[in-house]
Amino acid sequence: MLELDKIKYYRNYEAGQPVVWSGDQLDFVASVVTGIAALTQTMEDGRTQMVGLLLPSDFLGRPGREITSFDVTAVSDLTLCCFRRKPFEKLISATPNVSQRLLEMTLDELDSAREWMLVLGRKTAREKIASLIAIIARRESKLHLTRPEDGFRFELPLTREAMADYLGLTLETVSRQISALKRDGVIELLSNRQVHIPDFRTLLAETGDDADGGMPA
Amino acid sequence: MLELDKIKYYRNYEAGQPVVWSGDQLDFVASVVTGIAALTQTMEDGRTQMVGLLLPSDFLGRPGREITSFDVTAVSDLTLCCFRRKPFEKLISATPNVSQRLLEMTLDELDSAREWMLVLGRKTAREKIASLIAIIARRESKLHLTRPEDGFRFELPLTREAMADYLGLTLETVSRQISALKRDGVIELLSNRQVHIPDFRTLLAETGDDADGGMPA
DNA sequence: CGATTACTTTGATCCAGATCAACAAGGGGC
DNA sequence: GCCCCTTGTTGATCTGGATCAAAGTAATCG
Numbered sequence: 001m002l003e004l005d006k007i008k009y010y011r012n013y014e015a016g017q018p019v020v021w022s023g024d025q026l027d028f029v030a031s032v033v034t035g036i037a038a039l040t041q042t043m044e045d046g047r048t049q050m051v052g053l054l055l056p057s058d059f060l061g062r063p064g065r066e067i068t069s070f071d072v073t074a075v076s077d078l079t080l081c082c083f084r085r086k087p088f089e090k091l092i093s094a095t096p097n098v099s100q101r102l103l104e105m106t107l108d109e110l111d112s113a114r115e116w117m118l119v120l121g122r123k124t125a126r127e128k129i130a131s132l133i134a135i136i137a138r139r140e141s142k143l144h145l146t147r148p149e150d151g152f153r154f155e156l157p158l159t160r161e162a163m164a165d166y167l168g169l170t171l172e173t174v175s176r177q178i179s180a181l182k183r184d185g186v187i188e189l190l191s192n193r194q195v196h197i198p199d200f201r202t203l204l205a206e207t208g209d210d211a212d213g214g215m216p217a
Numbered sequence: 218m219l220e221l222d223k224i225k226y227y228r229n230y231e232a233g234q235p236v237v238w239s240g241d242q243l244d245f246v247a248s249v250v251t252g253i254a255a256l257t258q259t260m261e262d263g264r265t266q267m268v269g270l271l272l273p274s275d276f277l278g279r280p281g282r283e284i285t286s287f288d289v290t291a292v293s294d295l296t297l298c299c300f301r302r303k304p305f306e307k308l309i310s311a312t313p314n315v316s317q318r319l320l321e322m323t324l325d326e327l328d329s330a331r332e333w334m335l336v337l338g339r340k341t342a343r344e345k346i347a348s349l350i351a352i353i354a355r356r357e358s359k360l361h362l363t364r365p366e367d368g369f370r371f372e373l374p375l376t377r378e379a380m381a382d383y384l385g386l387t388l389e390t391v392s393r394q395i396s397a398l399k400r401d402g403v404i405e406l407l408s409n410r411q412v413h414i415p416d417f418r419t420l421l422a423e424t425g426d427d428a429d430g431g432m433p434a
Numbered sequence: 435c436g437a438t439t440a441c442t443t444t445g446a447t448c449c450a451g452a453t454c455a456a457c458a459a460g461g462g463g464c
Numbered sequence: 465g466c467c468c469c470t471t472g473t474t475g476a477t478c479t480g481g482a483t484c485a486a487a488g489t490a491a492t493c494g
Contacts, residue, residue: 392442
């Protein structure tokens, strides 16, 4: 992959800044280095739905199609490692490994998207919130190499509004359900964003998923 | 692709029959020849959400992972063209074209899944129904090489319940909204399943999408 | 054919979550 | 510190779709 180094460069975005708008041409593909980006869709009347979260190491842009179908926005301060499209595409057509790796990543994303469809289509507001917190918790624990079963604490990277956009809810409902989970001892809040999970099993029980079902990314 | 012929065979399913259950080992990958299959997820308490529809030429199964994460069911009578997994995987690692083609198909499916997330998360029942009918209409028109703008008729391949599972609604709501669209002259029903669209634009206006936005598969 | 079973429509009622409306709590910047 | 501004909470009310309940229609089978 040494050739990649020759065509890569970095871009930085502040929290809230747009990376690309739906329908725009994206003349690069990129991988998230630090921070979080959100893929969202917006209807004419302003209703919006987040359709994906990009975390460090996630990939942005699809080889072979230069037009994005979703808005991409920096949720937190964001650094992207970008590759100019043309040389990148030449590279992947030359090296089968890259293409296979990309396929695998894409299939994982597809699985995640489909699992999220269950969340959006069938879960209650409380289950949605619990699911989202569980996903973030799982990721954090992976990052810090702790087992999520042990109680631990972390920071929610999303505003209440962003959570609402992700979950197909309103921000008021998000706030209320977080309060309810706190009242019921499922989670503890050290501050608005700082969450402590006393018992991960209890949280999982609130997601509505069976025992150890996988969760979307 | 001549080598593929050596390892392929056919399977038939009757409407309603399961193809695989979530968590089962899938020792083949396949492509739909005729009929329709549904990918669904089910919660412990029986709530189900359809997460994908497989139509003729769509692909089932992912190279590299033998366990399916979704139930697959025949919605109508179904014929699959199957490839035994091992030789198929050997083939795609040998021929970069196949792998690239698969990547492209998967990216398309991912886009579709994400567009469906907007439908599930933010659309009203009426918009959901209109969206579904528009999608099916579009497909049918593609199949018959007619432009969907011209009024035309076709058959809904799904029961009201299957539509409800796809749209995150109950079957009663589906029935009511179809009746409402009929009452308002957006669609005409020749029978339960036979739909006639007098004016495609009118239908599109009911989906909530802006003008010519792409629709999920 | 009539009967049984599956699918669909329609009605009445209920409730989870949306909407409308205040208000609290940070958190910079000056 | 104080003010402004963004973010979050909480309350009151409303409503779209769920739920519960009956019929109506169509396909299937003996």
